[in-house]
Amino acid sequence: MLKQRYSIIWDCCCDHGLLGMSLLQRKLADKIFFVDILSPQMALLEKDLHGRFSGDKANWQVICQDLNDLEVPEVESQLFIIAGVGGNKTIQFIESLCAAMPTLPFDLLLCSVHGNYAVRKVLIEHGFFLKEEQIVFENNRFYEAIYVSQSGGQAIAATGSVMWDKVNPKHQQYWQKTLDHYRKKAAADPAAFGSIVADYEALLITG
Ligand SMILES: C[S@@+](CC[C@H](N)C(=O)[O-])C[C@H]1O[C@@H](n2cnc3c(N)ncnc32)[C@H](O)[C@@H]1O
Missing domain, CATH: 3.40.50.150 (Vaccinia Virus protein VP39)
Structure with a gap:
């Protein structure tokens, strides 16, 4: 790098x-x-x-x-x-x-x-x-x-932007893991974490 x-x-x-x-x-x-x-x-x-x-x-x-x-x-x-x-x-x-x-x-x-x-x-x-x-x-x-x-x-x-490779299974796994993490947090505190979930959902790194 x-x-x-x-x-x-x-x-x-x-x-x-x-x-x-x-x-x-x-x-x-x-x-x-x-x-x-x-x-x-x-x-x-x-x-x-x-x-x-x-x-x-x-x-x-x-x-x-x-x-x-x-x-x-x-x-x-x-x-x-x-x-x-x-x-x-x-x-x-x-x-x-x-x-x-x-x-x-x-x-x-x-x-x-x-x-x-x-x-x-x-x-x-x-x-x-x-x-x-x-x-x-x-x-x-x-x-x-x-x-x-x-x-x-x-x-x-x-x-993150250019780091994501949508067809890389490891990146798909990392995106899902990150999204799950913030969805859990948003369930407890939607005001603080709802927009973060929306930002990651918009990336849509999925196989
Ligand atoms: C896990 S090591 C990271 C080592 C290396 N940078 C790496 O990535 O492998 C974390 C280091 O941060 C140091 N550290 C924690 N707080 C610090 C601070 N306020 N100022 C300077 N060093 C700090 C710790 O002493 C420890 O050596």
Whole structure:
């Protein structure tokens, strides 16, 4: 999904840092920051990076702190990757980053473990546009990889748009699962979830 080079890529909530390390190997940025709140894990990662990338020490840095408190340099061409956390946390991080950079456009690559409809709504509110999106099926779970930019692209649809392949049985399964989930929620709270059900029904990804 990532082809473009950036000045800075942030591997946010990086845990073992595997994603950021693969980007370091591919030399996709001048600098890669690894950020996570867990200090023992960050100490291990720092050691691991020294072992594997000692020659490229200027190209990476480990930061142990809450992503919501991140101080971001005034540099153009920055990408923040946030993967493997829930929808509410992802939304909180997007809000924090937008507050930290009110006038500097940036890109995001998101892969939330759920709550993508609400995540996309927040992206739309904050002036992001779609670069690319994909449905990912891994370890028997569905994810949505959402790559967006404040510098232009296609309009974002809250349900996802170009990622859906109507003849792909896995996509049909994911659509049905998502629809069932929101129908259950709408049965308990029609005012909050009725329109979400209607949006997914309108997609009609069925065999
Ligand atoms: C399941 S791991 C995701 C790892 C990796 N991004 C992936 O997709 O495989 C979630 C990580 O988020 C980190 N995390 C949770 N809240 C955070 C916060 N407020 N600031 C920074 N990191 C946070 C946790 O410490 C944990 O390492």
